[in-house]
Amino acid sequence: MGPNLPKFIDALKKALGPDEVITAREDLLCYSYDATPDLPRVVPVAVVTPSATAEVQEVVRLAGRYGVPVYPRGAGTNLSGGSIPTVPGLVLSTLKMNRILEVDPDNLLAVVQPGVVIDRLNETVAPHGLTYPPDPGTVATATIGGSVAECSGGLRGLKYGVTRDYVMGLEVVLADGRVARFGGRTVKNVTAYDLVRLFTGSEGTLGIITEATVRLIPAPAARKTLLAAFSTLTGAGDAVRLIVRSRVVPATLEIMDRVTIETVESYARAGLPVGAEAVLLIEVDGVPEAVEREAETVAGIVRRCGGELRTAADDHEREQLWAARRAALPALARVSPTTILEDATVPRSRLTDMLLALHGIAEEYDLTIGTFGHAGDGNLHPTILTDARDQEEMERVRLAVGAIFRAALSLGGTLTGEHGIGLAKKRFLPLEMGEEGVWVVRAIKRALDPRDLLNPGKLIPAAPAAGADGEVDPG
Amino acid sequence: MNHPALAAVAEDIARCMRCGNCQAVCPLYSVTLRESMVARGKVHLGEALLRGDVEASRVLADRFDACLTCLACAANCPCGVRVDRIVLAARAVMADSGLLPLPKRAACAVMPNRPLLHAGARLLSRVQGLVFRRRELGMSPRFPVGLGMRRVVPSLPRAGFRELSSEVTPASPPAPGRPGPSQGGAAPSPAPARAPSPAPARAPAPAPAHAEGRIVALFTGCLADYVYPDVALGAVRVLSANGETVVAPRGQHCCGYPIIAAGKLDLAREMARSHVRLFSGLDVAAVITLCGTCGEAFIHHYPELLAQDRELGPAAAALASRAHDISRYLHSVSSLNPALLGPLDLAVTYHQPCHLGRGLGVEREPVDLLRAVPGITFIALRHPDRCCGGSGAFAFGHYDLADKVRRQKLADAAETRADVIVTGCGSCRMHLEEGLSHTGSAQRVLHTVEVLASSVSAGR
Ligand SMILES: Cc1cc2nc3c(=O)[nH]c(=O)nc-3n(C[C@H](O)[C@H](O)[C@H](O)COP(=O)(O)OP(=O)(O)OC[C@H]3O[C@@H](n4cnc5c(N)ncnc54)[C@H](O)[C@@H]3O)c2cc1C
Ligand code: SF4
Numbered sequence: 001m002g003p004n005l006p007k008f009i010d011a012l013k014k015a016l017g018p019d020e021v022i023t024a025r026e027d028l029l030c031y032s033y034d035a036t037p038d039l040p041r042v043v044p045v046a047v048v049t050p051s052a053t054a055e056v057q058e059v060v061r062l063a064g065r066y067g068v069p070v071y072p073r074g075a076g077t078n079l080s081g082g083s084i085p086t087v088p089g090l091v092l093s094t095l096k097m098n099r100i101l102e103v104d105p106d107n108l109l110a111v112v113q114p115g116v117v118i119d120r121l122n123e124t125v126a127p128h129g130l131t132y133p134p135d136p137g138t139v140a141t142a143t144i145g146g147s148v149a150e151c152s153g154g155l156r157g158l159k160y161g162v163t164r165d166y167v168m169g170l171e172v173v174l175a176d177g178r179v180a181r182f183g184g185r186t187v188k189n190v191t192a193y194d195l196v197r198l199f200t201g202s203e204g205t206l207g208i209i210t211e212a213t214v215r216l217i218p219a220p221a222a223r224k225t226l227l228a229a230f231s232t233l234t235g236a237g238d239a240v241r242l243i244v245r246s247r248v249v250p251a252t253l254e255i256m257d258r259v260t261i262e263t264v265e266s267y268a269r270a271g272l273p274v275g276a277e278a279v280l281l282i283e284v285d286g287v288p289e290a291v292e293r294e295a296e297t298v299a300g301i302v303r304r305c306g307g308e309l310r311t312a313a314d315d316h317e318r319e320q321l322w323a324a325r326r327a328a329l330p331a332l333a334r335v336s337p338t339t340i341l342e343d344a345t346v347p348r349s350r351l352t353d354m355l356l357a358l359h360g361i362a363e364e365y366d367l368t369i370g371t372f373g374h375a376g377d378g379n380l381h382p383t384i385l386t387d388a389r390d391q392e393e394m395e396r397v398r399l400a401v402g403a404i405f406r407a408a409l410s411l412g413g414t415l416t417g418e419h420g421i422g423l424a425k426k427r428f429l430p431l432e433m434g435e436e437g438v439w440v441v442r443a444i445k446r447a448l449d450p451r452d453l454l455n456p457g458k459l460i461p462a463a464p465a466a467g468a469d470g471e472v473d474p475g
Numbered sequence: 476m477n478h479p480a481l482a483a484v485a486e487d488i489a490r491c492m493r494c495g496n497c498q499a500v501c502p503l504y505s506v507t508l509r510e511s512m513v514a515r516g517k518v519h520l521g522e523a524l525l526r527g528d529v530e531a532s533r534v535l536a537d538r539f540d541a542c543l544t545c546l547a548c549a550a551n552c553p554c555g556v557r558v559d560r561i562v563l564a565a566r567a568v569m570a571d572s573g574l575l576p577l578p579k580r581a582a583c584a585v586m587p588n589r590p591l592l593h594a595g596a597r598l599l600s601r602v603q604g605l606v607f608r609r610r611e612l613g614m615s616p617r618f619p620v621g622l623g624m625r626r627v628v629p630s631l632p633r634a635g636f637r638e639l640s641s642e643v644t645p646a647s648p649p650a651p652g653r654p655g656p657s658q659g660g661a662a663p664s665p666a667p668a669r670a671p672s673p674a675p676a677r678a679p680a681p682a683p684a685h686a687e688g689r690i691v692a693l694f695t696g697c698l699a700d701y702v703y704p705d706v707a708l709g710a711v712r713v714l715s716a717n718g719e720t721v722v723a724p725r726g727q728h729c730c731g732y733p734i735i736a737a738g739k740l741d742l743a744r745e746m747a748r749s750h751v752r753l754f755s756g757l758d759v760a761a762v763i764t765l766c767g768t769c770g771e772a773f774i775h776h777y778p779e780l781l782a783q784d785r786e787l788g789p790a791a792a793a794l795a796s797r798a799h800d801i802s803r804y805l806h807s808v809s810s811l812n813p814a815l816l817g818p819l820d821l822a823v824t825y826h827q828p829c830h831l832g833r834g835l836g837v838e839r840e841p842v843d844l845l846r847a848v849p850g851i852t853f854i855a856l857r858h859p860d861r862c863c864g865g866s867g868a869f870a871f872g873h874y875d876l877a878d879k880v881r882r883q884k885l886a887d888a889a890e891t892r893a894d895v896i897v898t899g900c901g902s903c904r905m906h907l908e909e910g911l912s913h914t915g916s917a918q919r920v921l922h923t924v925e926v927l928a929s930s931v932s933a934g935r
């Protein structure tokens with residue numbers, strides 16, 4: 001027998017106030033999706049919008065008492081189905097927990113609630129000359145809670161790392177409603193296991209993050225931006241390898257392939273060289289003298305690898321070069337109704353191999369795939385242009401996605417560099433971690449959430465049934 | 476759900492990739508933080524309706540009603556989804572299911588009915604004093620009159636534009652001792668449509684041939700007709716000073732956008748036909764609108780509404796190409812003679828109406844025109860293009876939301892310390908004035924062309 005939902009919802013309303021419990025079906029439909037395409041839509045039984053840790057505790061306790069699963073949700077921009085229900089349950093929206101509690105320029109940190117949008121944090125710390133570097137493409141919308149739970153990356157990963165490098169401390173509501181705090185305000189901290197890292201990237205399956213202490217760094221004083229066009233993929237791949245080897249660490253080292261370049265040009269006319277096989281967008285930043293020197297080193301390497309160079313002389317030209325890169329996804333997305341954005345990541349020395357493999361896969365499954373991404377850290381975004389209403393093509397898309405994962409793994413890479421496992425990729429987990437690795441994941445989940453109440457159905461593949469190879473998820 | 480309006484936007488619905496980028500710009504999302512308020516949620520509900528996953532209901536009608544059609548989402552959408560069109564289509568479905576929210580139902584009863592609207596405005600202006608307390612900037616209800624107690628309604632003038640102006644106003648000759656219209660000086664910008672004037676800058680009349688004989692039609696729109704006649708009178712004054720003969724045809728009525736916004740497309744189509752017939756029958760060089768939304772009706776909605784109409788479709792398209800917002804017209808079509816502009820000692824800022832800026836692409840024209848007025852100090856708003864929350868009838872049905880959105884705008888405006896918030900839309904103005912009356916601010920709101928008209932008067 002299912003939980004007594006009317007009583008559960010009454011209890012939530014009593015705890016939070018009726019306005020913070022959403023129950024109209026028309027509203028609930030809007031919490032059955034996130035930014036992930038091609039997933040089944042399950043409508044939650046209610047959505048709650050708490051604004052304090054104590055309220056989150058109360059919600060989690062009530063959910064436990066009535067046996068209703070809880071799905072944490074920030075801005076709902078993740079690309080792995082992380083924030084949508086798998087079976088009807090309660091969506092816990094963190095958007096009203098959106099206060100910046102403290103900015104501490106002496107200790108280079110800020111303390112924030114999980115619903116704070118990344119850009120807002122950056123606007124708030126900018127007057128102190130500080131910055132919070134993790135910058136997923138969704139900085140203007142994504143929340144700190146969601147990006148910590150996904151361990152989001154971004155365009156500056158090569159030099160500045162990813163979200164986990166900036167999380168110093170967390171406050172978490174556990175599956176039974178208790179509150180635990182890990183880490184803190186010190187740069188060094190080796191007390192017991194690194195539980196901050198465990199919860200960073202846990203995709204809402206281990207606890208609800210209710211507060212984060214994040215590290216800030218001084219904003220770089222100068223930067224220089226270059227665009228390099230190559231007539232071969234190998235040329236671009238070589239340039240990436242040599243730049244890294246020359247001990248220059250660009251803040252940004254982005255790549256776009258031919259399909260992407262042509263699409264961007266026909267949509268935005270950003271002045272990209274049509275006919276090129278690949279372009280690299282490179283930005284070096286830091287103290288002015290070093291920036292000049294590093295830009296020269298990069299320019300030399302590009303020329304040696306047969307690349308054609310454009311340098312931004314001022315902010316206006318820099319903006320133009322960036323506009324071309326920013327137009328990549330929008331331009332691809334306009335070509336066809338459905339855009340499947342993947343996240344295959346390889347050691348950066350294997351970048352060219354991965355790009356070639358992607359071309360092969362596009363041909364084999366007769367699909368249009370535009371690839372762009374963070375070449376500097378080997379994190380590519382092969383983007384399949386399709387139409388979800390075309391069932392036959394979608395079947396080929398699903399096969400191609402599997403082929404992309406296998407190609408990345410065979411090159412020593414990973415299933416996901418920054419978008420997370422969620423629903424979409426969990427069946428591939430054993431391919432990367434082996435059954436032993438998956439066993440550890442399951443053991444951790446069982447220890448912290450024995451009743452499987454927090455974001456059930458995510459990240460962890462269903463236990464293998466006899467004879468099956470783990471491919472049981474309909475999504 | 477098989478409804479032609481919804482079917483027409485099926486491709487737009489399919490194009491949304493649920494990226495959530497619209498969250499960053501949707502004013503209603505920023506004040507509610509609810510997914511059903513943001514464009515992504517609206518598209519999803521549109522899709523659910525299309526696929527039959529949800530039925531038309533009061534709640535659903537209310538969700539589609541809760542949209543400012545401010546176009547911010549569409550302008551920022553990486554996939555180019557016209558969310559506003561999806562919302563309007565869904566409202567048409569709701570209207571056909573008999574689910575119009577009350578204020579919209581009232582609008583549909585009154586707006587298309589010119590004599591009724593006219594008589595109503597007259598009557599209201601006379602009874603207003605009985606029903607409303609007079610305030611500095613408007614009136615607030617003495618008794619609950621169905622508008623919500625806090626809503627302040629602007630005091631209606633005793634006479635509308637129609638009573639104050641004749642149907643045709645000839646071009647007025649330049650004042651003695653004043654140079655005629657010519658190039659040079661602090662010209663807002665070079666006018667592409669303008670022939671180079673052979674006359675030396677200080678030559679007296681006559682004006683260049685193009686401006687002299689030029690006849691233009693003025694579409695006032697309801698607000699400049701009944702509530703803010705000074706806007707229409709100001710437009711006539713500026714245009715005729717600039718050498719244009721102005722015709723304000725008496726047969727005009729509401730542009731029909733409130734009806735489109737309510738989803739009553741058949742009625743809106745009738746209104747479009749009547750205007751296309753009326754204005755196409757005039758031999759004028761241009762049709763000038765005084766509000767971005769009216770402009771959108773003439774330029775975007777009439778051709779779309781009448782696309783299948785064999786008789787009037789082509790005329791609607793031709794009319795659209797001749798229709799211009801007043802500020803674009805004075806800026807780039809027949810540029811305003813800078814010599815006409817006298818000094819005004821005024822600090823102004825500019826609020827960009829959504830349908831004028833994002834809708835018609837008129838962004839810098841009003842600012843350039845204001846800057847060209849000698850003596851004016853221009854201080855830009857922090858976010859000039861952010862919606863004020865007014866959105867026509869929206870504020871009647873969703874007062875609290877409209878008020879929350881407006882607070883951000885008024886805070887930005889206060890920061891500029893300008894004397895006047897200039898804008899190009901009567902609905903924005905009404906909403907802003909009402910907000911100012913609550914805060915007790917001394918800032919005033921004027922239409923761009925009223926400022927220009929004062930400047931022209933000062934220059935005489
Ligand atoms: C156009 C586009 C570009 C993108 N670019 C990038 C990119 O460059 N790099 C990148 O890494 N990602 C990128 N993403 C993915 C996405 O933006 C990030 O994963 C983002 O950080 C998610 O934040 P959110 O607030 O939307 O979280 P949500 O999507 O709401 O949630 C993400 C996950 O976190 C969980 N969660 C949310 N809040 C909490 C909490 N308080 N406690 C516990 N769990 C929680 C959810 O259950 C879910 O599993 C992109 C997405 C889009 C649509
Ligand atoms: S409407 Fe546009 S911006 Fe909003 S979610 Fe859809 S695609 Fe993204």
Ligand code: SF4
Nearest residue numbers: 501542543545546548
């Ligand atoms: S038109 Fe404006 S109010 Fe409506 S969904 Fe778009 S951004 Fe939000």
